[in-house]
Amino acid sequence: MSENYLEINNVSKQFATHLALDDVSFDIPKGSVFGLVGPNGAGKTTLIRIINQITAPDTGEVRILGEKLRPEHTARIGYLPEERGLYKKMKVLDQITYFGQLKDLSRMDSLARGKEWLERFDILNWRHKKVEELSKGMAQKIQFIITVLHEPELIILDEPFSGFDPVNTQLIKEEIKRLKANGSTVIFSTHRMESIEEVCDYVGMINKSKKVLEGKVSEVRHNYKENILEVEYTGDLGGLTERALSNGQVNGSGLQSAVFAIKDGSVRSLISELNNKVELRSFQEKLPSIEEIFISKVEEGNHE
Numbered sequence: 001m002s003e004n005y006l007e008i009n010n011v012s013k014q015f016a017t018h019l020a021l022d023d024v025s026f027d028i029p030k031g032s033v034f035g036l037v038g039p040n041g042a043g044k045t046t047l048i049r050i051i052n053q054i055t056a057p058d059t060g061e062v063r064i065l066g067e068k069l070r071p072e073h074t075a076r077i078g079y080l081p082e083e084r085g086l087y088k089k090m091k092v093l094d095q096i097t098y099f100g101q102l103k104d105l106s107r108m109d110s111l112a113r114g115k116e117w118l119e120r121f122d123i124l125n126w127r128h129k130k131v132e133e134l135s136k137g138m139a140q141k142i143q144f145i146i147t148v149l150h151e152p153e154l155i156i157l158d159e160p161f162s163g164f165d166p167v168n169t170q171l172i173k174e175e176i177k178r179l180k181a182n183g184s185t186v187i188f189s190t191h192r193m194e195s196i197e198e199v200c201d202y203v204g205m206i207n208k209s210k211k212v213l214e215g216k217v218s219e220v221r222h223n224y225k226e227n228i229l230e231v232e233y234t235g236d237l238g239g240l241t242e243r244a245l246s247n248g249q250v251n252g253s254g255l256q257s258a259v260f261a262i263k264d265g266s267v268r269s270l271i272s273e274l275n276n277k278v279e280l281r282s283f284q285e286k287l288p289s290i291e292e293i294f295i296s297k298v299e300e301g302n303h304e
Contacts, residue, residue, distance in 0.1 A: 003029060003030060004027045004028055004029055004030060005028055005029065005030040005031070005032075005064065005065060005153070005154060005185040006026075006027075006028040006051070006062065006063070006064055006154065006185065006187075007026075007027055007028070007062070007063040007066075008024060008025055008026045008027075008028075008047070008051075008060070008062050009025055009060050009061050009062070009063065010023050010024070010025055010059065010060035010061075011023070011024045011025070011047065011050060011057045011059070011060035011061070011062065012024070012057060012058050012059045012060055013043075013046055013050065013055070013057050013058050014058055019209050020043050020046040020209055021043045021046055021047060021050075021057070021206075021209050022043075022209040022210045023059075023060070023210070024043065024047065024060075024206065024209075024210065024211045025060075025211060026204045026211065026214060027214075028185060028187065028202070029185075029201070029202065030065075030185055031180060031183055031184075031185055032180070032185060032186070032201040032202055033176060033177075033180050033186040033188055033199055033200045033201050033202070034185070034186065034187050034188065034200065034201070034202045034203070034204065035188050035189075035190070035195075035196040035199070035200035035202065035203040035204070035217070035290075036048075036187055036188065036189040036203075036204055036206070037189070037190065037191075037193070037196065037203060037204070037205050037206075037290075037294060038205055038206035038207055039207060039298055042206040042207050042208065042209065043206045043209045044158075044189050044206055045082065045158065045189075047206070048079075048156055048158060048187070048189065050062060051069075051077070051154075051156065051187070052074065052077060052079050052156065053069065053071060053073075053074055064076070064154070075103065075104060075150075076152055076153040076154055077152050077153075077154045077155075077156065078147040078148050078149075078150065078152035078154070078155045078156070079147060079155075079156045079158075080143060080144060080147040080155075080156065080157045080158060080160055081158050082158040082159045082162070082189075084139070084140070084143050085143075086131045086139060086142060086143060086146075087131065088130065088131045088132040089130055089131075089132065090130065090131060091127070091128050091129065091130055091131075092118070092123075092126055092127050092128070092129055092130075092131065092134070092142055093111070093114055093115070093118070093127035093128065095131065095142065095146070096110065096114035096117075096118075096142065096145055096146055096149060097110040097111050097114055098110075099146040099149065100113065100114065100146075100149045100150060103149065103150035103152075104150070105149070105150055110149065113149050114127075114145065114149065115127070117145040117148075117149065118145070121141045121145070121171070123138060123141060126138065136163040137163050137164050137165060137168055139163075140160075140162065140163045140164060140168075141168070144160065144172060144175070148175075148179060148184075151182075151184075152184065153183075153184060153185060154184070154185050154186075154187070155179060155184050155185070155186045155187070156186075156187045156189075157176070157186065157187070157188050157189065157190075158189045159189065159190055159191070160172055160176075160188070160190070161190065161192060161195065169195075173195065173198060173199050176188065176199055177199065188200055193289065193290045193291030193294055194289070194290075194291065196217060196290045197217060197221075197289065197290050200217055201216065201217065202214070202215065202216055202217065203215065203216075203217050203220055203290060205294065205297060207297060207298055207301040208301050212297050212301065213293070213297060217290065220290070220293065221287040221288060221289070221290065221293070222287060224287075224288050224292075224293045224296070225285065225286070225287050225288060226261070226286075226288065227261060227262040227263070227285075228245070228259060228260070228261055228262070228285065228286040229259070229260045229261075229262055229267060229270060229283060229284070229285055229286065230257065230258075230259050230283065230284055230285075230286050231257070231258050231259075231260070231274060231280060231282065231283040232250060232255045232256065232257050232280075232281045232282045232283070233255065233256050233257075233258070233274065233278040233279060233280050233281055234255060234256065234278060234279045234281065235256075235277065235278030235279050236277070236278065237256075237258065237274075237277055237278060238277050240273065240274065240277055241258075243260060244258045244259060244260055245259045245260060245261055246258065246259045247259075255281055256278075259286070267285065271283060
């Protein structure tokens with residue numbers, strides 16, 4: 001059996017004169033959280049709709065556990081679309097139960113799981129309220145519950161933090177981690193780049209309909225490093241001050257901080273030079289954030 005839960009192989013899709021996806025391939029390991037990122041209009045939503053079989057690729061294929069995607073596979077998927085879709089006049093628990101039954105759960109199982117999730121999110125008292133009476137954030141919680149109620153193998157979350165305050169955003173992040181720990185594979189599409197580093201094991205980026213990046217989050221950050229060293233010290237840098245990209249105080253600690261670009265030689269030789277001048281308290285190589293890499297790749301694409 002394939003180690004990848006999902007394999008997207010050379011997928012292309014065109015709508016009239018617009019090429020939405022151009023020979024895109026991704027491997028999404030089983031039991032991982034895969035961050036799917038890209039600017040608006042890059043092709044992310046089209047790819048998600050292909051995985052959900054809302055539309056079909058013109059060329060290429062999608063495989064689940066090595067099998068070519070079939071209509072029956074939709075029962076294994078939980079999908080939270082960016083465009084939310086709840087029935088505003090329907091009561092919360094009735095709505096959860098209804099959607100659970102659409103995913104082949106019995107009414108009894110849907111009720112039991114729905115109550116459990118509402119209690120976990122501390123909104124059980126709202127189970128008999130109509131959706132139109134809920135805040136946007138509370139309605140988002142209901143949408144999330146509906147997505148995962150049937151314990152899908154593959155969970156696709158498109159901008160899951162939309163409408164959430166920081167506390168509830170953190171709550172959903174913890175739920176994503178818990179779902180992963182329970183064996184689900186998660187595709188996580190978002191514009192919040194900091195969330196990729198917090199939640200995701202892997203990241204894939206699409207720009208202008210093409211894949212431009214894929215890999216483990218830690219490895220991607222390492223691959224795009226620019227040989228920048230951050231140090232904390234006490235003493236006087238002397239002539240080394242002129243080589244520092246920045247030099248200032250670390251708030252509250254009383255330590256000096258400096259940033260150096262390693263242009264010639266190695267980290268070891270720079271550390272040796274610093275040790276001869278000051279008392280080093282800490283040093284670390286600065287890795288770019290996913291957001292910095294994202295901006296760099298988009299700008300690179302815009303100049304092509």
